Amino acid sequence: QVQLVESGGGVVQPGRSLRLSCAASGFTFSNYAMHWIRQAPGKGLEWVAVITHDGSGKYYADSVRGRFTISRDISKNTYLQLSSLTAEDTAIYYCARDDPSGQGDYWGQGTLVTVSS
Amino acid sequence: DVVMTQSPLSLPVTLGQPASISCRSSQSLVHGDGNTYLNWFQQRPGQSPRRLIYKISNRDSGVPDRFSGSGSDTDFTLKISRVEAEDVGVYYCMQGSHWPPYTFGQGTKLEIK
Numbered sequence: 001q002v003q004l005v006e007s008g009g010g011v012v013q014p015g016r017s018l019r020l021s022c023a024a025s026g027f028t029f030s031n032y033a034m035h036w037i038r039q040a041p042g043k044g045l046e047w048v049a050v051i052t053h054d055g056s057g058k059y060y061a062d063s064v065r066g067r068f069t070i071s072r073d074i075s076k077n078t079y080l081q082l083s084s085l086t087a088e089d090t091a092i093y094y095c096a097r098d099d100p101s102g103q104g105d106y107w108g109q110g111t112l113v114t115v116s117s
Numbered sequence: 118d119v120v121m122t123q124s125p126l127s128l129p130v131t132l133g134q135p136a137s138i139s140c141r142s143s144q145s146l147v148h149g150d151g152n153t154y155l156n157w158f159q160q161r162p163g164q165s166p167r168r169l170i171y172k173i174s175n176r177d178s179g180v181p182d183r184f185s186g187s188g189s190d191t192d193f194t195l196k197i198s199r200v201e202a203e204d205v206g207v208y209y210c211m212q213g214s215h216w217p218p219y220t221f222g223q224g225t226k227l228e229i230k
Contacts, residue, residue: 035219037166045158045166045209047219059217094165102156102171103213109165 002026002106004095009111014086020111022078022095029076030054033098036070036080038091039110046091049080050098063088085115119143119215123208123222129230136197138225140210145190147214154213157186157195160224161206169208170195197227205229 008020022034036048049060049070058070069081078095092110099105120143130136146153157170168177170186173193183198197204210222 044207044224045160045211045221047211047217047221050217050219061218096166099171101175102154102168103211103219104156104158104166104168105171105177107165107167 002097004097004106004108006093006095006108006111009093009113011114011116012085013117014115016085017081017083018085018113020080020082020093020113022080022108024076024078024097027097029072030074034070034072034078035096035098035103036068036078036093037096037104037107038089038093040088040091043091048093051078082113085113087115089113090115118218119146119212119220121210121212121220121222123210123225126223126225128225128227130197130200130227131230132202133199136200136204136227138195138208138210138227140188140193140195140222142191142193142212144215146193146212147190152214153189155186155188155193156211156213157184158209158211159204159206160209161203164206166209200227200229202229 003025005023033052035050051070067084071079094110095108096104097106122141124139155173158166160166169180174186185196207224
């Protein structure tokens with residue numbers, strides 16, 4: 001069955017960096033684009049970034065462009081490198097699969113990033 | 118950017134009664150390929166979001182048939198024919214027709230009256 005498992009979250013100081021990982025299983029990873037979506041405490045969902053199935057295309061929300069970098073490898077992992085973090089980046093970060101029928105047919109359980117001094 | 122506007126933001130419903138959530142987009146969601154990439158997600162308390170509906174009206178596998186989606190162009194609706202206790206949570210619409218960015222509605226919190 002399809003599984004997405006995020007890791008790498010934690011407490012980080014403002015201005016520092018963190019790398020999140022999303023491990024995929026149960027499907028042919030190289031056929032699917034992958035998203036990162038976040039949710040600040042008590043708030044709604046905010047799309048962060050997407051990477052195409054082959055890694056050739058990477059797109060970002062304005063709020064993170066230039067600070068976050070999405071990437072993927074052939075070992076079925078999707079990454080999100082977070083840099084120059086601020087308190088506004090505090091959120092649960094979810095990875096989600098992009099299906100040809102639409103976006104977000106499978107989601108991971110999320111990983112919490114807390115930016116605090 | 119496409120702005121997605123949901124209403125109501127809070128929806129108290131009696132068990133067994135119907136519920137309806139509206140989602141409006143700031144521009145037509147018809148994609149160049151002819152499809153309309155409008156999704157509905159459910160987020161139960163303490164859980165990850167789960168997709169219920171894709172391309173306006175297609176139910177995902179395992180989604181009860183009491184959930185239905187309809188609409189076109191800029192105006193979309195999620196309906197629950199008879200609300201059950203397990204339906205409590207927040208519902209989001211999301212557009213994937215004009216990106217980046219993909220955009221979500223603010224969320225509608227469904228609770229039992």
